[in-house]
Amino acid sequence: xxxxxxxxAAALAAALSFPVLACEFNPGAAExxxxxxxxxxxxxxxxxxxxxAQAQLAGALEMLFxxxxxxxxxxxPEWIEGGFDPNYWGEDLVKNDDALRASLEASNRxxxxxxxxxxxxxxxxxxxxxxxxxxLWGWWEELKAEKSGDAAGLKSEGIALFAEYYPSLxxxxxxxxxxxxxxHGAEGGGDGSTSAFLEPRPRDYRPGKFKFTALKGKARPxxxxxxxxxxxxIYTTAMPSFRRFSDAQLHGLVDYVRxxxxxxxxxxxLASFYEPDEGLNFANVQENYLDVVxxxxxxxxxxxxxxxxxxxxxPERIAHGRALFTTPGDKxxxxxxxxxxxxxxxxxxxxxDPKQSTDDWGRPxxxxxxxxxxxxxxxxxxxxxxxxxxxxxxTPMPEHIGMTITENGQQxxxxxxxxxxxxxxxxxxxxxxxxxxxxxxxxxxxxxGGH
Amino acid sequence: xxxxxxFLLRVVVTLLLLAVPVLGVWTFTEADRWGLWFPPIVxxxxxxxxxxxxxxxWMVTVTFIxxxxxxxxxxxxxxxKDPTRAIFTHGNHKLEMIWTxxxxxxxxxxxxxxxxxxxxxxxxFPTEGPYTxxxxxxxxxxxxxxxxxxxxxxxxxxxxxxxxxxxxxxxxPEDTKVVLRLKSRDVLHSFFVPTFRLKQDAVPGMDIPxxxxxxxxxxxxxxxxxxxxxxxxxxxxxxHVLPKDxxxxxxxxxxxxxxxTD
Numbered sequence: 001x002x003x004x005x006x007x008x009a010a011a012l013a014a015a016l017s018f019p020v021l022a023c024e025f026n027p028g029a030a031e032x033x034x035x036x037x038x039x040x041x042x043x044x045x046x047x048x049x050x051x052x053a054q055a056q057l058a059g060a061l062e063m064l065f066x067x068x069x070x071x072x073x074x075x076x077p078e079w080i081e082g083g084f085d086p087n088y089w090g091e092d093l094v095k096n097d098d099a100l101r102a103s104l105e106a107s108n109r110x111x112x113x114x115x116x117x118x119x120x121x122x123x124x125x126x127x128x129x130x131x132x133x134x135x136l137w138g139w140w141e142e143l144k145a146e147k148s149g150d151a152a153g154l155k156s157e158g159i160a161l162f163a164e165y166y167p168s169l170x171x172x173x174x175x176x177x178x179x180x181x182x183x184h185g186a187e188g189g190g191d192g193s194t195s196a197f198l199e200p201r202p203r204d205y206r207p208g209k210f211k212f213t214a215l216k217g218k219a220r221p222x223x224x225x226x227x228x229x230x231x232x233x234i235y236t237t238a239m240p241s242f243r244r245f246s247d248a249q250l251h252g253l254v255d256y257v258r259x260x261x262x263x264x265x266x267x268x269x270l271a272s273f274y275e276p277d278e279g280l281n282f283a284n285v286q287e288n289y290l291d292v293v294x295x296x297x298x299x300x301x302x303x304x305x306x307x308x309x310x311x312x313x314x315p316e317r318i319a320h321g322r323a324l325f326t327t328p329g330d331k332x333x334x335x336x337x338x339x340x341x342x343x344x345x346x347x348x349x350x351x352x353d354p355k356q357s358t359d360d361w362g363r364p365x366x367x368x369x370x371x372x373x374x375x376x377x378x379x380x381x382x383x384x385x386x387x388x389x390x391x392x393x394x395t396p397m398p399e400h401i402g403m404t405i406t407e408n409g410q411q412x413x414x415x416x417x418x419x420x421x422x423x424x425x426x427x428x429x430x431x432x433x434x435x436x437x438x439x440x441x442x443x444x445x446x447x448x449g450g451h
Numbered sequence: 452x453x454x455x456x457x458f459l460l461r462v463v464v465t466l467l468l469l470a471v472p473v474l475g476v477w478t479f480t481e482a483d484r485w486g487l488w489f490p491p492i493v494x495x496x497x498x499x500x501x502x503x504x505x506x507x508x509w510m511v512t513v514t515f516i517x518x519x520x521x522x523x524x525x526x527x528x529x530x531x532k533d534p535t536r537a538i539f540t541h542g543n544h545k546l547e548m549i550w551t552x553x554x555x556x557x558x559x560x561x562x563x564x565x566x567x568x569x570x571x572x573x574x575x576f577p578t579e580g581p582y583t584x585x586x587x588x589x590x591x592x593x594x595x596x597x598x599x600x601x602x603x604x605x606x607x608x609x610x611x612x613x614x615x616x617x618x619x620x621x622x623x624p625e626d627t628k629v630v631l632r633l634k635s636r637d638v639l640h641s642f643f644v645p646t647f648r649l650k651q652d653a654v655p656g657m658d659i660p661x662x663x664x665x666x667x668x669x670x671x672x673x674x675x676x677x678x679x680x681x682x683x684x685x686x687x688x689x690x691h692v693l694p695k696d697x698x699x700x701x702x703x704x705x706x707x708x709x710x711x712t713d
Contacts, residue, residue, distance in 0.1 A: 179685070194681055194682075232618055233597055235599065235616070235618075236594075238595065238682075240596050240618070240685065240686075241597050241618035241619045243618065243619035243620060243689075244685075244687050244689075306712045307712075308712070310710045373610060373612060379612065379616060379709070380709050380710070381709075382713075427612035428612070430610060430611050430612045431610050431611070432610055433590075433609060433610055434592065434636070435636075436592070436634050436635065436636050
């Protein structure tokens with residue numbers, strides 16, 4: 001009897017341990033695929049009803065941008081002739097700029113210090129596989145096979161390979177899947193699974209509308225603008241700094257975000273122009289694609305450049321900035337007071353106006369409390385200057401350069417000097433520490449809303 | 452024959468049971484070789500924290516080996532086929548006294564041993580030198596899900612437009628008693644620097660002074676040690692310890708960079 005019970009117990013133990021021993025725990029990368037932008041499709045009734053046309057649209061997008069697992073741009077022959085390949089967009093930009101390339105290499109040498117040390121010591125088989133850099137590992141293995149008999153060559157080329165590493169779009173897509181996807185979504189729609197918990201919501205890249213750039217008007221962001229957001233994060237939002245990754249990886253993420261944004265904007269254009277009789281023809285697709293890419297290529301020309309040092313802040317300039325700030329628009333001022341309030345606390349009369357307190361994404365938005373010294377786009381005077389100069393895309397914060405103002409009975413347009421005066425006044429308002437959570441206070445101060 | 456079989460079974464079961472604590476203790480003796488033991492100490496008070504850890508580890512080790520040895524022995528001794536009836540016993544006053552008194556004494560030893568480390572780390576803040584709780588080097592804001600450090604402007608103010616704000620990277624001077632003030636913007640976080648043996652919760656609504664003296668230049672991990680939400684795993688940072696003159700140059704460069712126009 002006892003023996004029988006033992007046998008049963010052994011069988012039970014074996015049955016219980018079987019799933020553990022039999023399963024190999026190997027959670028590979030999730031397979032993502034791009035979906036169509038549903039809200040945009042629904043806006044065009046003809047397209048919404050036509051499943052065939054939608055499949056055609058998905059096919060056109062795949063032709064232009066590849067798949068989520070293997071993203072790439074369809075490169076136009078004339079681009080290649082002119083020395084521009086969107087698949088190496090960021091890499092060419094970084095490697096043609098000496099200062100940027102030097103910082104990229106320094107960052108790579110720090111990130112891959114262990115690998116480079118192993119190569120220098122000639123212990124090629126001891127080179128550890130780096131994290132989040134599958135392409136680099138593949139290139140290293142290829143190089144190792146190719147130079148199997150040539151230790152000196154392998155050493156010099158191997159070190160260069162790691163030091164000059166710039167991720168492929170494919171590797172960046174994998175990193176995006178790992179780090180960004182859960183908020184920003186597979187297509188960059190800002191609709192990932194954690195997005196609903198956040199205020200402000202993650203950016204939807206697809207309309208090509210980005211808040212924080214150093215550029216005029218509604219220009220698409222430059223590579224540098226997006227890089228900065230990744231490196232610095234956006235203080236008081238859920239967007240953290242990603243400095244724990246190497247510069248190369250952040251540059252690669254910028255490239256992938258740009259691909260998603262261009263893909264999304266092309267999709268929106270194709271969907272809005274879809275006519276049932278014409279369908280999607282190649283010329284139409286190509287025209288819209290070229291149009292969107294050209295907007296992104298033109299971004300650097302829109303930089304709000306400022307030569308020379310930041311002008312000196314004087315009491316007179318601050319006083320002039322205060323006058324501009326606090327004078328309402330109908331009295332010829334810059335009208336900042338209507339949203340930011342007399343003391344810059346973000347409590348002006350317009351905060352009760354639904355039009356002034358909703359952004360282009362339909363979310364509630366509050367003017368920044370300027371007394372806290374929290375500036376999402378950066379706290380350098382030049383950052384504030386650019387913010388006031390161009391406004392904030394997608395929000396009620398308007399462009400100020402060229403705005404009509406009236407002073408001493410004279411009507412004129414606002415100049416860069418006026419904007420500097422506003423900057424100096426705004427900086428003088430920063431007299432409080434950033435808001436922190438209060439005991440029993442629920443939401444943490446200025447965590448929500450604001451632009 | 453049956454008796455021999457039973458004896459062998461007892462031996463096998465006992466040895467199997469014995470293997471568990473032996474393997475457990477063995478992992479501790481080998482952990483350092485596997486790179487699973489403590490990182491190096493780079494703060495002035497790190498050794499006193501480790502001393503406490505080892506004190507408790509030894510207490511636990513002795514207790515563990517003692518109780519496991521008894522358990523293994525009992526398993527062997529009392530699995531013998533024995534026709535005697537078990538006797539019912541309702542406690543033993545002397546035994547109760549002993550196993551209450553011994554842990555109590557151990558607890559007092561732990562309580563007294565930790566006093567010095569606790570006062571050093573959490574109470575005796577620097578009163579002289581460049582940084583004190585009233586005049587800290589920096590403020591560290593924890594929020595979901597990053598660390599942001601604020602250095603004062605040239606006049607030493609933490610409000611105002613010329614404050615330096617840096618995410619992720621915290622830079623401090625070597626061989627200097629550094630004081631920071633730790634705040635949370637939202638929920639509980641914990642400022643944990645393993646190489647400094649320093650851990651301090653960031654509590655919403657509180658402004659908590661923290662001090663350390665880093666003894667080796669280098670870059671060290673900062674992690675959040677309090678589950679703070681879904682992005683807790685990505686809430687990391689680096690503490691860069693620089694020689695004093697390099698630190699001064701770094702801070703001056705940061706202040707100058709505020710006025711760049713690129």
